[in-house]
Amino acid sequence: MIHYSSEVTISRPxxxxxxxxxxxxxxxxxxxxxxxxxxxxxxxxxxxRGRFRLSKGPIKGPFxxxxxxxxxxxxxxxxxxxxxxxxxxxxxxEPAGIGTRLTYAGDLRLRGWRRLLEPFVGRExxxxxxxxxxxxxxxxxxAPVPVPTD
Numbered sequence: 001m002i003h004y005s006s007e008v009t010i011s012r013p014x015x016x017x018x019x020x021x022x023x024x025x026x027x028x029x030x031x032x033x034x035x036x037x038x039x040x041x042x043x044x045x046x047x048x049r050g051r052f053r054l055s056k057g058p059i060k061g062p063f064x065x066x067x068x069x070x071x072x073x074x075x076x077x078x079x080x081x082x083x084x085x086x087x088x089x090x091x092x093x094e095p096a097g098i099g100t101r102l103t104y105a106g107d108l109r110l111r112g113w114r115r116l117l118e119p120f121v122g123r124e125x126x127x128x129x130x131x132x133x134x135x136x137x138x139x140x141x142x143a144p145v146p147v148p149t150d
Contacts, residue, residue: 002122005105006130010137014073014093014100020140021076021091024050030135032056032128046070059084085110104133 010017020026022044024036038050048067054060059082069077073093080087089106108125110118 002108002110002118002125003106004108004122004126004129005103006126006133007101007103008133008137009096009099009101010140011099012140013098014095016140017093017100017102017136018073018076020136026139027052028055030139031132044070083111084114102133102136104129104136 022038024038027033027036032055033052034055036050036052038044038048040048044050044067046067046069050065050067051062052065053062061082063080063082065078065080067076068079068088069075069090075090075092077088077090080089085108087106087108090103092103092105094101094103106129109115110121
């Protein structure tokens with residue numbers, strides 16, 4: 001099994017980071033995930049299913065995902081399946097001053113003969129996932145800060 005975990009502090013409140021993690025239109029701006037969609041018209045919740053493709057890498061085809069844990073502004077977990085792998089991705093958000101400390105972690109298990117590649121693929125997965133967290137930070141911090149209208 002490949003385990004990854006990285007932390008980044010984002011100068012945005014937890015609610016803004018939480019919303020970004022559930023916005024299918026943003027994923028292609030900070031990950032290699034494209035054509036991201038969730039079933040249903042409402043905000044994703046536990047049990048919501050979706051799908052995506054990866055724009056890079058050797059594993060092609062559609063990935064299925066399901067929201068398996070959700071605590072607004074605090075915690076999101078997805079279970080991702082594909083014929084070649086099983087993957088649990090977990091994002092934990094903690095207030096950090098005026099920002100948010102995001103722990104971006106997960107466990108990925110390749111299936112079949114690909115399991116032999118896990119020791120070699122693990123370093124690239126860990127590096128790639130850490131880079132995604134930094135790209136999310138850059139994306140959110142480059143957006144204008146909403147001004148309260150009260």
